Amino acid sequence: MKTLAQMADHVLRTPDGRTKTAISREYAATWQAARAAGETPEIGSASPPDMPARPDAPALLDPRDVPRRKPGTPEGRIAILHAVAHIELNAVDLHWDLIARFTDTEFPIGFYDDWVKAADEESKHFNLLCDCLEAHGSHYGALPAHAGMWRAAQDTADDLMGRLAVVPMVLEARGLDVTPGMIKIFQQAKDRQTIDALNVIYAEEVHHVAYGSKWFHYLCGRDALDPTSTFHTLVRKYFHAKLRPPFNEEKRAEAGIPPDFYWPLSEDT
Numbered sequence: 001m002k003t004l005a006q007m008a009d010h011v012l013r014t015p016d017g018r019t020k021t022a023i024s025r026e027y028a029a030t031w032q033a034a035r036a037a038g039e040t041p042e043i044g045s046a047s048p049p050d051m052p053a054r055p056d057a058p059a060l061l062d063p064r065d066v067p068r069r070k071p072g073t074p075e076g077r078i079a080i081l082h083a084v085a086h087i088e089l090n091a092v093d094l095h096w097d098l099i100a101r102f103t104d105t106e107f108p109i110g111f112y113d114d115w116v117k118a119a120d121e122e123s124k125h126f127n128l129l130c131d132c133l134e135a136h137g138s139h140y141g142a143l144p145a146h147a148g149m150w151r152a153a154q155d156t157a158d159d160l161m162g163r164l165a166v167v168p169m170v171l172e173a174r175g176l177d178v179t180p181g182m183i184k185i186f187q188q189a190k191d192r193q194t195i196d197a198l199n200v201i202y203a204e205e206v207h208h209v210a211y212g213s214k215w216f217h218y219l220c221g222r223d224a225l226d227p228t229s230t231f232h233t234l235v236r237k238y239f240h241a242k243l244r245p246p247f248n249e250e251k252r253a254e255a256g257i258p259p260d261f262y263w264p265l266s267e268d269t
């Protein structure tokens with residue numbers, strides 16, 4: 001059996017989205033079966049690529065050059081689905097990268113259980129959105145996508161606490177803020193399949209943010225660091241914008257992100 005780091009590295013080096021998520025789900029199932037049988041599989045180590053392998057399409061553009069479309073039109077809704085599918089594919093790689101890149105830091109095995117589960121769920125999310133795109137006669141790769149998605153990973157490639165602060169606790173928490181509005185758009189269009197997919201995503205993303213908060217606090221506790229001020233310092237260092245309200249206070253609280261973590265970093269302060 002491959003070590004967990006080798007599995008992660010293989011996912012990261014697989015370009016095609018559907019193939020990447022299939023391999024990702026298969027490895028997650030392998031890991032979870034071993035854990036359910038009471039085993040502690042080897043974590044090992046790997047040299048994950050600076051950038052994960054990606055398919056030839058979509059073309060990756062500077063965010064300013066990605067055309068904007070009105071959400072009230074079928075084309076606009078396809079553009080939203082495409083953008084979210086792109087985010088999910090990046091999220092698959094982000095979680096496996098977190099597993100593969102920081103194996104020098106010792107963690108209880110639960111750290112890996114959490115991120116394998118998160119990576120598995122992101123793989124499911126990407127597939128659900130691809131299914132929605134295909135139901136509308138489109139597909140992932142049909143439109144250009146954001147080039148900047150891997151920036152946060154590159155900026156925090158040597159800083160595990162920075163990675164946890166920026167990726168699950170800022171970027172994925174932002175997903176909790178914006179998803180209800182997105183669900184409304186598809187409710188107005190009476191698009192049942194997409195509403196169902198987004199509801200699955202919304203429910204599961206709370207856990208990814210919670211895993212971020214849990215392991216961030218774990219590391220703070222191990223080094224006797226103040227979590228709030230450490231979080232502020234790291235987000236200011238690695239995240240190059242202010243956080244944008246309105247915040248989903250309810251879901252953020254559920255995920256273990258208290259208001260004094262994000263309000264001091266927001267545009268309104």
Ligand SMILES: [Fe+2]
Binds near residue numbers: 091121125201205
């Ligand atoms: Fe997701």
Ligand SMILES: [Fe+2]
Binds near residue numbers: 091118122172205208
């Ligand atoms: Fe996520």
